[in-house]
Amino acid sequence: MTDATANAAPAPKQGKHAGSLFDADARTKKRNAAETRFRAYGLTAVGIGVAALIMLMTSILGQGLPAFNQTFITLDVYLDEAKLDKNGTRDIEAIKKVSTFGYAPLIKNAMAAKVDELGISFETFGVSGKDAEAMISKEAAAQLRRFVIAHPDRIGDTVEFEFLASGRIDGYYKGRVSMESAEKDSNVTPGQLQLADALKEGGALSTHFNWGFITMADASENRPEAAGIGVAMLGSLYMMIIVLCLALPIGVAASIYLEEFAPKNWITDLIEVNISNLAAVPSIVFGILGLAIFINYAGLPQSAPVVGGLVLTLMTLPTIIISTRASLKSVPPSIRDAALGVGASKMQSVFHHVLPLAAPGILTGTIIGLAQALGETAPLMLIGMVAFVREFPSAPPEGFFDPASALPVQVYNWTTRADPAFVERASGAIIVLLIFLLCMNFLAIVLRRRFERRW
Amino acid sequence: MPVLWIVLAVLGLGLIGFYVGRMRALGSAGGDTRQLHSLPNYYGWHAFMLTAVPALLVLAAWLLVAPNWIENTVGAGIPEATIAESGSRSLVMAEVRRAAGALDMAVQQGLMDAATSHDIDANLSDVTERLKETGAIITSDVTQPVLQAAQLYRNLSAISALWMSVAVLVLATAGFAVAVLRSDKDFRARNTVESGIKIILILASTIAILTTVGIVMSMLFETGNFFEKYPWQHFFFGTKWAPDFRGDSELGMLPLLWGTLYISFVALAVAVPIGLFAAIYLSEYAGPKLRAVAKPMIEILAGIPTIVYGLFALITVGPIVRDWFAAPLGLGNSTNSVMTAGLVMGIMLIPFVSSLSDDIINAVPQAMRDGSFGLGATHSETIKQVVLPAALPGIVGAVLLAASRAIGETMIVVMGAGAAAAQFQAGLGAVVNPFEAMTTVTVKIVSQLTGDTDFASPETLVAFALGLTLFVITLGLNVLALYIVRKYREQYE
Amino acid sequence: MNDMRPVERSVDTKEIKFECSDVQVYYGATHAIKDVNVTLEDKTVTAFIGPSGCGKSTFLRCLNRMNDTIDICRVTGNLLLDGEDIYDKRVDPVQLRAKVGMVFQKPNPFPKSIYDNIAYGPRIHGLAKNKAELDEIVEKSLRRGAIWDEVKDRLDAPGTGLSGGQQQRLCIARAIATEPEVLLMDEPCSALDPIATAQVEELIDELRENYSVVIVTHSMQQAARVSQKTAFFHLGNLVEFGETGKIFTNPRDPRTESYITGRIG
Amino acid sequence: MNDMRPVERSVDTKEIKFECSDVQVYYGATHAIKDVNVTLEDKTVTAFIGPSGCGKSTFLRCLNRMNDTIDICRVTGNLLLDGEDIYDKRVDPVQLRAKVGMVFQKPNPFPKSIYDNIAYGPRIHGLAKNKAELDEIVEKSLRRGAIWDEVKDRLDAPGTGLSGGQQQRLCIARAIATEPEVLLMDEPCSALDPIATAQVEELIDELRENYSVVIVTHSMQQAARVSQKTAFFHLGNLVEFGETGKIFTNPRDPRTESYITGRIG
Amino acid sequence: AAARDNVQVAGSSTVLPYASIVAEAFGENFDFPTPVVESGGSSAGLKRFCEGVGENTIDIANASRKIKDSEIQACAEAGVKDIIEVRIGYDGIVFASQTNGPAFTALEPADIFNALSDKVLVDGAIVENPYQQWADFNADLPAVDIIAFPPGTKHGTREVFEEKVVLAGCEATGAFEAIMAKNGGDKKAAEKACISLRTDGKAVDIDGDYTETLARIDANPNGVGIFGLAFYENNTDKLKVATMGDVMPSTESIATGEYPVSRPLFFYIKKAHIGVIPGLKEYAQFFVADEIAGPDGPLAAYGLVSDPELAATQTAVEAEEVMGGM
Numbered sequence A: 001m002t003d004a005t006a007n008a009a010p011a012p013k014q015g016k017h018a019g020s021l022f023d024a025d026a027r028t029k030k031r032n033a034a035e036t037r038f039r040a041y042g043l044t045a046v047g048i049g050v051a052a053l054i055m056l057m058t059s060i061l062g063q064g065l066p067a068f069n070q071t072f073i074t075l076d077v078y079l080d081e082a083k084l085d086k087n088g089t090r091d092i093e094a095i096k097k098v099s100t101f102g103y104a105p106l107i108k109n110a111m112a113a114k115v116d117e118l119g120i121s122f123e124t125f126g127v128s129g130k131d132a133e134a135m136i137s138k139e140a141a142a143q144l145r146r147f148v149i150a151h152p153d154r155i156g157d158t159v160e161f162e163f164l165a166s167g168r169i170d171g172y173y174k175g176r177v178s179m180e181s182a183e184k185d186s187n188v189t190p191g192q193l194q195l196a197d198a199l200k201e202g203g204a205l206s207t208h209f210n211w212g213f214i215t216m217a218d219a220s221e222n223r224p225e226a227a228g229i230g231v232a233m234l235g236s237l238y239m240m241i242i243v244l245c246l247a248l249p250i251g252v253a254a255s256i257y258l259e260e261f262a263p264k265n266w267i268t269d270l271i272e273v274n275i276s277n278l279a280a281v282p283s284i285v286f287g288i289l290g291l292a293i294f295i296n297y298a299g300l301p302q303s304a305p306v307v308g309g310l311v312l313t314l315m316t317l318p319t320i321i322i323s324t325r326a327s328l329k330s331v332p333p334s335i336r337d338a339a340l341g342v343g344a345s346k347m348q349s350v351f352h353h354v355l356p357l358a359a360p361g362i363l364t365g366t367i368i369g370l371a372q373a374l375g376e377t378a379p380l381m382l383i384g385m386v387a388f389v390r391e392f393p394s395a396p397p398e399g400f401f402d403p404a405s406a407l408p409v410q411v412y413n414w415t416t417r418a419d420p421a422f423v424e425r426a427s428g429a430i431i432v433l434l435i436f437l438l439c440m441n442f443l444a445i446v447l448r449r450r451f452e453r454r455w
Numbered sequence B: 001m002p003v004l005w006i007v008l009a010v011l012g013l014g015l016i017g018f019y020v021g022r023m024r025a026l027g028s029a030g031g032d033t034r035q036l037h038s039l040p041n042y043y044g045w046h047a048f049m050l051t052a053v054p055a056l057l058v059l060a061a062w063l064l065v066a067p068n069w070i071e072n073t074v075g076a077g078i079p080e081a082t083i084a085e086s087g088s089r090s091l092v093m094a095e096v097r098r099a100a101g102a103l104d105m106a107v108q109q110g111l112m113d114a115a116t117s118h119d120i121d122a123n124l125s126d127v128t129e130r131l132k133e134t135g136a137i138i139t140s141d142v143t144q145p146v147l148q149a150a151q152l153y154r155n156l157s158a159i160s161a162l163w164m165s166v167a168v169l170v171l172a173t174a175g176f177a178v179a180v181l182r183s184d185k186d187f188r189a190r191n192t193v194e195s196g197i198k199i200i201l202i203l204a205s206t207i208a209i210l211t212t213v214g215i216v217m218s219m220l221f222e223t224g225n226f227f228e229k230y231p232w233q234h235f236f237f238g239t240k241w242a243p244d245f246r247g248d249s250e251l252g253m254l255p256l257l258w259g260t261l262y263i264s265f266v267a268l269a270v271a272v273p274i275g276l277f278a279a280i281y282l283s284e285y286a287g288p289k290l291r292a293v294a295k296p297m298i299e300i301l302a303g304i305p306t307i308v309y310g311l312f313a314l315i316t317v318g319p320i321v322r323d324w325f326a327a328p329l330g331l332g333n334s335t336n337s338v339m340t341a342g343l344v345m346g347i348m349l350i351p352f353v354s355s356l357s358d359d360i361i362n363a364v365p366q367a368m369r370d371g372s373f374g375l376g377a378t379h380s381e382t383i384k385q386v387v388l389p390a391a392l393p394g395i396v397g398a399v400l401l402a403a404s405r406a407i408g409e410t411m412i413v414v415m416g417a418g419a420a421a422a423q424f425q426a427g428l429g430a431v432v433n434p435f436e437a438m439t440t441v442t443v444k445i446v447s448q449l450t451g452d453t454d455f456a457s458p459e460t461l462v463a464f465a466l467g468l469t470l471f472v473i474t475l476g477l478n479v480l481a482l483y484i485v486r487k488y489r490e491q492y493e
Numbered sequence C, D: 001m002n003d004m005r006p007v008e009r010s011v012d013t014k015e016i017k018f019e020c021s022d023v024q025v026y027y028g029a030t031h032a033i034k035d036v037n038v039t040l041e042d043k044t045v046t047a048f049i050g051p052s053g054c055g056k057s058t059f060l061r062c063l064n065r066m067n068d069t070i071d072i073c074r075v076t077g078n079l080l081l082d083g084e085d086i087y088d089k090r091v092d093p094v095q096l097r098a099k100v101g102m103v104f105q106k107p108n109p110f111p112k113s114i115y116d117n118i119a120y121g122p123r124i125h126g127l128a129k130n131k132a133e134l135d136e137i138v139e140k141s142l143r144r145g146a147i148w149d150e151v152k153d154r155l156d157a158p159g160t161g162l163s164g165g166q167q168q169r170l171c172i173a174r175a176i177a178t179e180p181e182v183l184l185m186d187e188p189c190s191a192l193d194p195i196a197t198a199q200v201e202e203l204i205d206e207l208r209e210n211y212s213v214v215i216v217t218h219s220m221q222q223a224a225r226v227s228q229k230t231a232f233f234h235l236g237n238l239v240e241f242g243e244t245g246k247i248f249t250n251p252r253d254p255r256t257e258s259y260i261t262g263r264i265g
Numbered sequence E: 001a002a003a004r005d006n007v008q009v010a011g012s013s014t015v016l017p018y019a020s021i022v023a024e025a026f027g028e029n030f031d032f033p034t035p036v037v038e039s040g041g042s043s044a045g046l047k048r049f050c051e052g053v054g055e056n057t058i059d060i061a062n063a064s065r066k067i068k069d070s071e072i073q074a075c076a077e078a079g080v081k082d083i084i085e086v087r088i089g090y091d092g093i094v095f096a097s098q099t100n101g102p103a104f105t106a107l108e109p110a111d112i113f114n115a116l117s118d119k120v121l122v123d124g125a126i127v128e129n130p131y132q133q134w135a136d137f138n139a140d141l142p143a144v145d146i147i148a149f150p151p152g153t154k155h156g157t158r159e160v161f162e163e164k165v166v167l168a169g170c171e172a173t174g175a176f177e178a179i180m181a182k183n184g185g186d187k188k189a190a191e192k193a194c195i196s197l198r199t200d201g202k203a204v205d206i207d208g209d210y211t212e213t214l215a216r217i218d219a220n221p222n223g224v225g226i227f228g229l230a231f232y233e234n235n236t237d238k239l240k241v242a243t244m245g246d247v248m249p250s251t252e253s254i255a256t257g258e259y260p261v262s263r264p265l266f267f268y269i270k271k272a273h274i275g276v277i278p279g280l281k282e283y284a285q286f287f288v289a290d291e292i293a294g295p296d297g298p299l300a301a302y303g304l305v306s307d308p309e310l311a312a313t314q315t316a317v318e319a320e321e322v323m324g325g326m
C-alpha cells in the first residue's frame, strides 16, 4: 500500500460506490444514458419550438413581404375643364359635384396618351381602351379627385400622377398571375399583361416600395392594391395602450392582494379557481360581455378602441394574474422574513423584495397576455370592430372613441376576401403584427433579463 | 377642455400637498426623520392621496352621472309629440346635442353672440341655416322644441360644469387641508397610505369577480330563453348535433363536449411535454445566450394570429396527417382531424407552458439543487425529483393556462378539425378515432352566434347555453386542479 | 478552556422589557411551546438554551410576531412589551419589529448588493438624511458586525455570494443598522470562527448598554460569557430561568443540570 | 507558505484518498483558494479550520465538484481521488458525488417529507431492493443522524418544518444514507446542542472505521476531539496541515498559533 | 358624449363586400365620413339592429336573407318599429372544382342529392347512401370519389343549398315520395330526411368562408365546393365551375332566372335614424343608385346579380317606405 497512482491495481473495495471514476458502473451508465436522453428531449423540445417558429415565419415572410412592394403606373393626366368644372367658376362646391365616376374618362385618356407616346398601340395587344383603363387601380379616380379638390387652380393643366396598377397587373410582377392563368382569369387578359410589359419597357410602370400599405386605410374588395393597414395599426395600438395600462397594473395588484394579503380561506380559493376559469372562457364570450356592459349598459360607442381595449383587458387579466401569482409563490419565504425582520411592513416587503424577484414571471405573463390580446379577433366581432373602416381615428384620447379596426381583424378580413391579392396583404399585415409584438416584447424581455437571478 | 384643467389643478394641488405634507411632518419632528412615525414621503403621499383621490373620484362620478341627469332633465321637457315624430327620446336627444354643439360653435366662431344663442327662436329666424353655416352637421330642420331643448341643454351643461369644478376643487382643498393638518410626526402616515393601497389592491381583485358575474349574467338570460324553447334533457344528454334552419334541430352538446375534450387533450399532449422539456432545457441546461434568444423566440409562437395556424393546419398538416398516417392505417381519409388540430394547437401552446414554467423553475433556490447534486443525483434526477415538485404550483398554473387556451380556441379547430360535430351515431370507433373530423363547443358558440339563423331561435340561443355549460365544466376542472396542487405542493424553505 | 465567567452582577432590578405569561404556540396540532412564563429585563442579555428542537426559535419568533408569517402557527397567551400586549389588535407588527429586531437562525441576505442589504432598514425607517449619512450607517453597522474589512472592497457585490459566516455577520449588521430597542439573535455565532464570535460577543455586550438582547445559543460558554439571564427550554417547556451565574453553577432542575453538565459544548 | 507539509507522519501510513496540488479557485476575479497542496488519507477524519471567509467551504466543495454549479467559479490544479483526477473530462461528477457525499453549511432539506428526504439518495442509487429495505435504511440513517426519536412519529411531515438543528441532522442523515466513501461535512454541528453534537461526533468516529471524513468546523475543541489531521486555512491559503495533536499543541506557523490560542472557541 | 356622425352598418358577410365597395365610394364622393361596415353574420347584425334605436345602436343591418317575423317582432319590442327593407340584388351560388380536377357538366339537383344525401333511393328502396363515386349513380359524371364542401349550418347559403338543390333533387329522384310513403305522409319529416347530408366524411361542412372552401379544394383534388358567384368570378383561374342543367352561372343567367340557385340580398334601415345620423339616407340612396347597383355598376362587376326591379327599390328608399305597408 504505497502511493496510489493511476495505474495501481484497482483494489477490491467494499463501498457501495467502488470502482474507478473513469469508467462508470452499469447503473451510472444507465443513469447517464437517462440523463443524456433527458437532455436530448429538452433540446429537441426547444428545437421543435424554434423549428415551428422558423417554418411559420418563413411562410409568413415569403407570402407577406411582397405586400410591401407595389406596382405603379405613371401617367400624365390632362385635367379637362370641360369635365371637371363645366362653368369654369372654380367653385369648389361645383367641382365637388363631379363624382369619381366622372374622373374615370380622364384616366382612360391619359392611358391612351401614354401608349401613343411610347409608340405602341392597343391593337398590338388586343386590348380595348377600357381594358387598358382597368389596368389602373380604381383608387386612381379617387386620387385624382382629391388632387383636384385640393388644387382647383390646376384644372386645365396636364399633371403627372403615379397611379397604383390594378391587383392583377401587380400580381403579374409578383408571380401570382401568369400568362397561362390570365387565359382563364376573367379579370385580366394576356394582352393586358403584355401591355404592362411594354409600359414597363417604356418606363411608365415600375414596382417599388409601397408606403401606402402601412399608411393607408383598408380598401374595398375591388381594389386590393390600395388596401393598407393604417387604421388597423392605429386601432391595435390604441387597444394595446389601454390593455397595457389597465391589465398589467390591475393584474399585478390583484395578484399581490390574493397571494400576499388575502386571508387563506374558501373565499380566496373560490377567487383563485374563478380566475383560472376565466382564462378558459372562450374569447367570444368576452365579446358578449363587452357588448352587454360597455356598449349597451355604459353607452360607449361601437367599433371603438376603448371598448376593444376594455374587453381585451378583461380577457388578458387572468393570464397575467395566473402567471404573477405563480411567480409570487415561487419567491422563497425567507426573503419575506428577512424584510419583515428589519421592520419592513408587509407592503414594503412585497414591493421592495418579492415583486422584483417575481418580475420575470410577471413580464412573461404580460408578454403572453398581450400577444394573445394583440392577435384576438373573436371578441371584437361582437363589439363592432371586425369592420370595414376607412376613416382614421383621431389622436388620443378622443381617438379611443372613434371607430377603428385592428390588425388581426384586418388579417381575418383579408383572408376571407375573394380576390387572391388580399392573401399577400394578409401575410403582410401579419408581419406588421409580429413586428408590433416584437417591439412590445422587446422592453419586457430586456427588463426580464435584468430581473432574472437565482439564489 | 375644462375637465383636463380641473384634473391638472387637482393633481397640482396634490403635488403641493405632497411637499407641504412632507415638510410639515418633518417640521414637527424638527427635521429629524427619526422622530417621524413614517418616512417623510409617506406623509407626502398621504397628502397627495387625500387631495387627489376623493376629488378625482367625485369628478369621475360627476362625469358619469351628470350627462345622464342632464339628458333626463332635458328629455323630460321635450313634448311627447316631438318624440313620437322622431321615434324615440334618445334620437331626439341626439338632435338636441347636435344643435347644442352647433350653437356652441356658432358662438365660438362669432356668428352669433351669446345672448342670441340663448333666446333665438326657431320659428322666427332661419336657425337651421345659420347653424349649418358653422360647419356643424345638422341633419334635419331644427324645430322649436329641439332648439329650446338644446338651449336648456347648454344651460344645464354650463351649470353642471361650474358646480363640478367648484365641488371638485373644494373637495381637493378640503382633502389638502385635512392632510396637511394631520401631517404630524406621530401620525401613522405609512399605515394610512398602505391601507389606501390595499384598498386599491382589493378593488383590483374584485374586477376578476365582477367579470365572472358579468359573464354569467350576460349569458344567463339568453340561456333561460334557450331552455324555454329547447328541452334541457336533449341539450345535456343529446348525442347528436344537427342544427337546422327549419327549426326542430337536434342540439345535443355531448358530441361537442367530447370534441372539446379530445382535441384539447391531444393539444396538451403535444404542448405539455414539449413546453415542459423546453422550459427545463432553457432554465437548467442552456447557456444564458441560447436562453436569451430561444425563450423570446418561442414566445413569438403565442403571438402569431391563430388564423395562420389554421391555414397551416389546413394546407400543410392536414394532408400530411391524412396521407402519412390516417390513410395508410386505414383510419380515414379526411384532411380534417382531431390529430391535425391537436398537433397545430399544441405548437401554439408551447410558449404558454414553456415560458411560464421556465420562470418558475428558475426561481427554485439553488440550494435545493445543490442538496440533490451533493447526494450524487444526476441533473435530470434532480430536476425530476426536486426542482419540478418544488415548481409544481407554477407549472400547473401554466398547464392550466394552456388548457384554457385550448378550450377557447376556434380558428385552428375550424380549419384543422372541421366544423362537424363528432358522430356519435356512427359508433364508438368514429368517436375515438383521432383521424376523424370533430369540432368543439367554442367553435359552435362562435358559429351559432355569427350565423344566419334567426337570432331568437334556439339555433342561435344555444350558443349562450353552450357558453354557460362550458363555463361550469371548466370551473369543475379548475377545482380539481386546485385540489391536486394543494395535495402535492412542496414549499421550499 | 471553557472557563465559565461567573457573573455576580448587582441585584439592582432593571426595568422590565418583556413580560410573557401563559404563552402557548402550536404548529397545526403540534404543541411547540407550552405554558411559558418569563420576564425579560431591559439592558440585559438573556440567553435561551436547550436541546435542538426544544422551541427556542419558536419562542424567540413570538417576541416580534415573526410567527405571524407561518400559516399554521398559532400563538396564545400574554406577551407584553413595555406593558403593552404585542398581540393586541391595535399593535402594528411593523412598528413592533422595528423596535424588536431579529437575526435569523439561517442567514437570509437579500439578493441585493451588500450595501443595499444593510441600507434597506435605515432607508425604510428614515434613519439617514442623505447619502453620506447612510454610507456612514452602513459602514458603522458592518464594522460592528465584524465584517467591514472583508467586504469593504465589494459593497456592490451581491450579499448572497458571501461565505456562510460572512452572511451571518451581514445579517447581524443588517439587524443592528435599524437600531432596534430589543435584538433577538437566533444562534448568531453558529457559523463564526472564534475571533468573529468574540467580536460579535463584544458587540452584544456593547448593545446591552442601551438595549436588551435575547440570544439563542448552543454554546454554554457563550451563554455564560455574554448573558446575565439564562432560560433553559426543554421539549417546549421553560424549565428554568434565572441569573446566568446561578443557572450554570447551581441549577435547580435536574434536567438543566444534566444538560449543562452532560457534555461539553 | 506552502512549505510546511509535515512529512513525519506516524508510522501507520494510511492509504491516500485525496491528493490535491496547486489548487486555485476563483470566483470571477476573486482568488478564493490559492495554491493549495494537501493529501487526505483514507479512514481518517480531517478537520478544516480557519477564520470565516478563508475558503474552507470553497475548498471542500472542490472535492466533489460542487463548485461546478456556480457559474462564476473556476477551479484549476490537480485533485486526485484514489489517484484519479476528478476534474478529468472522463469523470462523471455524478459518480464522484455518489462516492464523495456532502453535508452543506446551510441545511437544505428538500421540500418533501422527512422520509423522502432520506430515501432520495438510496432510491437514485438503487441501494434498496424493496420498501422494507428502504425503510430500514431510512431508520438507520435517521438513528445515526441522531434525529430518529424526534421525527419517528412524523416521517410524513415536510422536512422544511423542522427546527434549524433538526434540519441539520436531517441533512447529515440524508448524506450518510447513500453510504459515500468520503463524507464532506461543512460545519455539521453549528446548529446543534452539545448532546446532539456529541452524537454526531460519535457518528463521525464510527464512519472513520471505513471511510474518510472531512469536516469544517469553527470549534477548535471539536476539531481536536474528532479529527486526526487538521488543516488551517487563512485568506485562501493552506497555512498549516498536519496531525491534529501537533497543530493544537505545537503549531508551526504564527498565524495558526494566534488563531488557536487567540481566543477560546 | 359627442353625437355620432358616421353611419354604422353591420351584418352579413356575404353583403359585406358590396357594402364596403359602396361605403368606400360614398366616402370618396360625399362630405360625410365613410360608413363603418361590420361583418359578423346576418343574424348577429339583425340582433344588434333590433337592440333599439339611438346613437349607440347600428343604423343598417345587412342580411343575406329576409328578416324573420319573429325578428321583426323582437325589433318592435325594443322600439325599432319602422324598418325600411332594401333588396340590393341576388347572390348566385355555384359548384366548382379545381382547375385540374374533375369536370362537372350539366349537374342536376338530383346528382347532388344522390352524391351527398344521407339516404337515397336505390331500386325503389330508401337506403343509406351507398355511392362512393359520382359515376356510381350517373355515368355522365366523372368516376372520381365523391367529396364535397357545402357551407356549414351557420350559413344562409346552406339553407338555399338545401332548399333549391338537395330538396329539389330529392323530389326529382323520387326519394321524397318514397320517404313520404314510408313515414306515413309526414311532409315535414320527409323534407328533413331529404336534406340531411351524409356523415361519412364525403360531405364536409365549412363553417368558415369561401377562401377556406378554396383551400380545401386545393388540398382535395376531387373536391367540389360550393361558392358564391362573386367569389368564383374573382378566382376563375383557380376554379372550374360546374354548369347546372347546362346553364353556365353568370350574373346574366341568374338575373334571367335560367340558373336556378340564387338568393336575394338585403339591407334594413332604421327609419328613425334618418335625419338623425348624418348621411344615412344618402348612403342608402347611393347604394341603390343605377351607377352603383345597376348592371353596369361596380357591384355587378364584382359579382352581384343586379335586381331587375332596382327602380322600384330606388323609389321606395326615396320615399322611406317602411315594411308592413305603412
Ligand SMILES: Nc1ncnc2c1ncn2[C@@H]1O[C@H](COP(=O)(O)OP(=O)(O)OP(=O)(O)O)[C@@H](O)[C@H]1O
Pocket (backbone or CB within 6 Å): C160, C161, C162, C163, C164, C165, C166, C191, C193, D027, D030, D032, D051, D052, D053, D054, D055, D056, D057, D058, D059, D070, D105
Ligand atoms: N458564490 C460566491 N461568489 C463570490 N464569492 C464567493 C462566493 N462564495 C464564496 N465567496 C467568497 O470566497 C471566499 C471564501 O468563501 P468560503 O465560503 O469558502 O468561506 P468559508 O471558509 O467557508 O467561510 P465560513 O466559515 O464563513 O463559511 C469568501 O471571501 C467569500 O466571500
Ligand SMILES: Nc1ncnc2c1ncn2[C@@H]1O[C@H](COP(=O)(O)OP(=O)(O)OP(=O)(O)O)[C@@H](O)[C@H]1O
Pocket (backbone or CB within 6 Å): C027, C030, C032, C051, C052, C053, C054, C055, C056, C057, C058, C059, C070, C105, D160, D161, D162, D163, D164, D165, D166, D191, D193
Ligand atoms: N414551521 C414549522 N412547522 C411545523 N413544526 C415546526 C415548524 N417549525 C418548528 N417546528 C417544530 O417545533 C419544534 C420547535 O422548533 P424550534 O425551531 O423552535 O426549535 P429550536 O429550539 O429552535 O431548535 P434548534 O436549536 O434546532 O433550532 C420542533 O419540534 C420543530 O420540529
Ligand SMILES: [Mg+2]
Pocket (backbone or CB within 6 Å): C056, C057, C058, C105, C186, D163, D164, D165
Ligand atoms: Mg432554532
Ligand SMILES: [Mg+2]
Pocket (backbone or CB within 6 Å): C163, C164, C165, D056, D057, D058, D105, D186
Ligand atoms: Mg463556509
Ligand SMILES: O=P([O-])([O-])[O-]
Pocket (backbone or CB within 6 Å): B451, B452, E011, E012, E013, E014, E015, E040, E041, E042, E043, E063, E064, E154, E155, E156, E157
Ligand atoms: O354572413 P352571412 O349572413 O352572409 O352568411
